[in-house]
Amino acid sequence: MTHHAAPVKAKFWTPGVVVLAFLMAAGAAAIIARFIGGIGYVSNLTTARPWGLWIGVDVASGVALAAGGFTTAFLAHIIGRHYYEPVVRPALLTAMLGYTFVVLGLMVDIGRSWAIWKPMLYWNPTSVLFEVAMCVMFYLNVLYLEFLPIVVERFKGGVNLPGPLAALNGPIDGLLKLADTILPKMMWFFIIAGVVLSCMHQSSLGSLMLIAPTKLHPLWYTPILPLLFLTSAIAVGYPMVVFEATLATKSLKLDSEMKLLTPLTRFTIFLLGLYLALKVGDIVVRGTYVYLLDFTAQTNAFLIEMVFGVIVPWLMLLSPKLRRSRQALFIACTMIVGGVLVNRINVFVVGYRPPISEANYFPAIGEILVTVGLIAALMFVYRFIVTYLPVLNKPEQEVSA
Amino acid sequence: MGLNRRDFFKYMAVAGATVAGSERSAHAWQSRAPSDPYGCLVDLTRCIGCRKCEEACNRVNALPAPDRSFEDLTLLDKKRRPDERAYTVVNRYVSGEIDKRDQLVPTFVKLQCMHCQDPACVSACIAVALTKKENGAVHYDVTKCIGCRYCMVACPFEIPAYEYHDPITPRVMKCTFCYERVESEKKLPGCAEICPVEAITFGRRKDLIKVARQRIKKNPGRYIDHVYGEKEVGGTSWMYLSGVPFEKLGLNALPEKPMPQLAETIQHSLFSYLWSPIVLFGMLGGVMWASKDKSDRAGNGGRSGNGKEGDYKGRML
């Protein structure tokens, strides 16, 4: 198998990118408003509902959907399925950007953004959030290190900064060369560390809610919530790759890469099946299926999450014919991605119902703008990076074996 | 093709560790509650709803002036919650019982931080901004806070409030149990000091439980036989006596298990001494080594280019 990642040769300012820019501008306005008027100025967060859209989507879902990074790294590098290497770089980029924007989202959400470093100084080992934060921080660095060779590959020996910055050309090039010699020797460590850190904080994100048994709906509140988060994150890794690769290749008119994606999703049958089994087992063992037909907003959200986010796409993936259809595969993977997204929103927002205040929450327009703006910015940067760095597979006339 | 066997075992291992861990150390979890903390016993049958505690709290904590005067007792009928401008509020509940003058018998309920023995907020806090002090107070140190509001998520009493309208330096706001007054100045909490009828009794928590039990025993008709906060969420420093069932007063039934127990148990059993990450790291390292050997043996698969470059790429991306 050959694969050559290369910068995409396409016009950057397409109409889609312009739309992204507009959404970013709106998001930026909301973020500015948040840093002038306070979180309360742009959000509907209250005493009873301290976490909303930003934590549910920007952070929890962002982390889960960046799982493509470590799952593909595991596949291609740890168990040596080099066949899948072409999807590793885009997945890595997605993960890197995903986590970067998780942190940016956090900076908006936490009240004292400037104090975000304080947990590093004041350790609270009992805090699940502390562990998540530490893992995310380390993992983000790992991701940057993993991504660095791509930058090296592109610029090594060709650093050419404009104007007065040209003086820096030499030193920067030297640094790149240094990185080029050191990084490969250590990369195995970072790859394994990335997987380990991911397993740790993907699961711990689920543990976050274990401290609030009276607030989280019993359909979701289970001692195995961390395991469910971990398995769902692992399960959503490859569908996320499919989702993202399909979108990228479609919009950039690249090779569809179905030769990789179709076999990739066979793992998902097992992984998603495992998640489904755990989930079903959980509601059976704890007897929470009694809530299923309550038809409240919460139980409905659970049904949607399970039926359209897990069961239907799982059944779709079972069919080899559908797996080979680019469209069907995309739909199934999108549903899985959506299912995990809904699951995270359910756990952090919908299923969270403080029993005393009984406060309802729906995100304010400002919150939505921030979230949409961040997602748009993520896509924008993705688009920017694939334009200038060798991330996506070079379109080839001959289909690689 | 199927799934790699080792892959499968790895997941099983993690799953097993989780389950086994939580089973095993359910007993191992240790409460870190102070041994002889102070507490307050709120006797709702005594409270007259004068809102003096709210006023005193506002004064001793230098909180912002309220929109409506503390003498305005009409506010009692709104079901208020403590917020970033009021650490404590009093609400009026009527059960429908009528006294001999055909007046509805009110029950006034003072709300504030319960100062749990094993506080969820303290366990949750990302940066030790919240701590349980030996004197019973759950203490907030703003200099460590990053404003993540996980404490608010965690609190089973939905107490901590937040200065949502401060853009840069918002604080988590909740009853301090007048920590400084009690600890350094040897004074009473502002509310307990001002209370005109001693609806709030301040003292050592264990004495207060005795006092509460005694009151119930002496006057069984007056009280529900339950000291709210004695056992709830593993015990709280603030406790309540009432003549009306607590559920009717916005004091919900809560499990007796301390809130942080499950999460801490899972976290500890998984991550104590970082054993699981280290084991996982080792396993993955082994798998990687084995698979690298295999792919080396396979002669770089179908990859083109020389060995060095292939190696690099294989490791890299």
Next chain:
Amino acid sequence: MTRTGPGVILTITAALAGILFSTPALAANPSPAETAAPEKVVWTAPDQEEAEKRAEEVVPFVEAVMDECRLCRQQRLRDVGLSVKDQSESYFLLNSPIIRKTEDHYGPVRFMHAKHAGVTKDCALCHHYRPLDETASETTRCSACHQEPFNKDHPERLGLKAAYHQQCMGCHQEMDKGPIDCAGCHRKNVPDHKDLIQLAANPEPFEVTSECLRCHKPAGEDMLKSAHWLWKGPSPYTLHHRKEVELGKATIATNNF
């Protein structure tokens, strides 16, 4: 039955308004009072002075009390022949330093002891326990047993402030007589406004009011509805106009001067 002697009469008469005798010092200045020196306080009520003095006293703490039921207590008082006639003080100012130490928001309460005794006719209603010490007097002041709140050795002994409030309000409520609101018994002390007022020199009167309203907006709202502001209001005691709410000097009330 009617063995009333002159001395007794005097005592009773004194008790009527809670006043002890003193030489009547009638106002000596019938001429226009503009010239009278206002600082000169000519007369102070002796029982007021005594009450003030008593209020300042802190009596020794009674450690143990005889725990007996209301009926036993009444029986005991009857046995020793004590009744409301035997009270020595008719008027108290409730202004103990024990309370003032932590609390200065309200002025002292004028407690008409004789009045309450006369109405309840039962000492045991308030003097519910006696000191365990046999030599101690049968009834004693509230502040002998009730002093600081939250006494470690007597966790169920109320502090003086709570004892007053529970006793007074509880009984007033039970009997449906007497005030149960704060202002019904004591005037509110106003905190020193020296540092609270933020005004530039030579303000307009309206600016002064705005400054007051900064904190006392509800008071302003109340004031707008008051008769001292509107010079009109409800007239529930004016025949044929009882339902009217607009009568007053500002409207159609009149006079002959």
Next chain:
Amino acid sequence: MSIISNEARCTSCHAGYGWKDATFDFTDMTKIDCLVCHDTSGTYKKTPTGAGMPDPTVDLVAVAKSVGPTSRKTCGDCHFNGGGGEAVKHSDLSRQLLHPERSCDVHMGGYDFQCSECHRTRNHKIAGRSSSVPVVEGSFSCQNCHTGKPHNGAKLLDHHLNKHCETIDCNTCHAPVYAKCKPTKVFWDWSKAGDKERKPKKDKYGMEDYNWKKGEFIWKESPKPVYAWYGGFMKRVLLGDRLDLSQPEINITEPVGSINDPNSRISPFKIMKGVQPVDADYKHLLVPHLFPRDKEDKTAYWKHRDWQKAFVDGMKAADMKYSGKYEWITTNMYWGVEHEVMPADMALSCVQCHESLKGERTCNRCHQDSRDVDFKTIAHKGTDFSYMASKGRDVSHLVGTTDYIDFKGLGYKGDPIIHGGRFKKLPMGYKAEK
């Protein structure tokens, strides 16, 4: 008369700033005068003719920093001076009460009661009824503290006194004279006003009997009140009410009560007699425009001394008809005597009202075996008018009175001790029956 068209003068006692005329905005909170009631520095004062504006010499910042609870001083600044001078209209309220003698007012005297200790205030609504103005924002009476049976001894005398409380207002006995320390106006003849040449004469109290702006006065010090049945309600003449001019005198305010009404009690009143203008045709009281609105004012009586112009303008301002013809009538106002409660030992004694008891030595007439009771002491101990007279009170004519209350005038057949009470005959009555 009426504040209408004379706002600027009258409203110098208004708790607000700038009520100059009918355009005053009663919804503007910033016009409230907080200081007039809450000053504790004693330096705050209003300009008498300034529509409630403070005197420009007052240091408002210092006053604002001194605010505190109301006091006899702050309340008194207006209520001691109603009607244009001290004790003029409120017979029992004068600056004497700032530091009163015991005999003057026992509450405000040595016990230092402030007004608001009785006139309980809630939400700036001040409890207390007035016989002069109709507005009431809450009731407060002696009974609130002293109960309906205030004589709380267990003796027979207390029983008798408490029985009296069903029929007699506290102040009937406990304030046998009013305006004790400061003469009050009891007569005011507006018709005599306008004579700038007439020189005021000083009466025996040193008070002037004439003022060209206001007319002719009579002052009295320590007069005996008029007693009337009073059940808590007042009858009032309001502006626009048609009067019966054939009556020699008209009561503009008058207590409602009757000997047959169980709620009515014999209560003391000051009667303020006045001679005031009435519309000869429409037969309603007239509102004169007295106080000049400004320098250009063409109609104010106190500038032009022309009643006709003053009535035309005043009645226009009051939005009432004026026929152009006026005449003068005599009117009475009843003012309840509520303050200046004397010490208990100075209340009226039994014999000061019940002459028939004067000769009794024991209680034998009604009670058996009461030899050891010194009835004489009980029955005679009371208000000592000769002592008061010696201290300068104008009460020498009251010494030795035994008919302080005119029972026949109040509807009894005579002394109720002999002829029986309102609803029950007394045992020693000539038509005795239990």
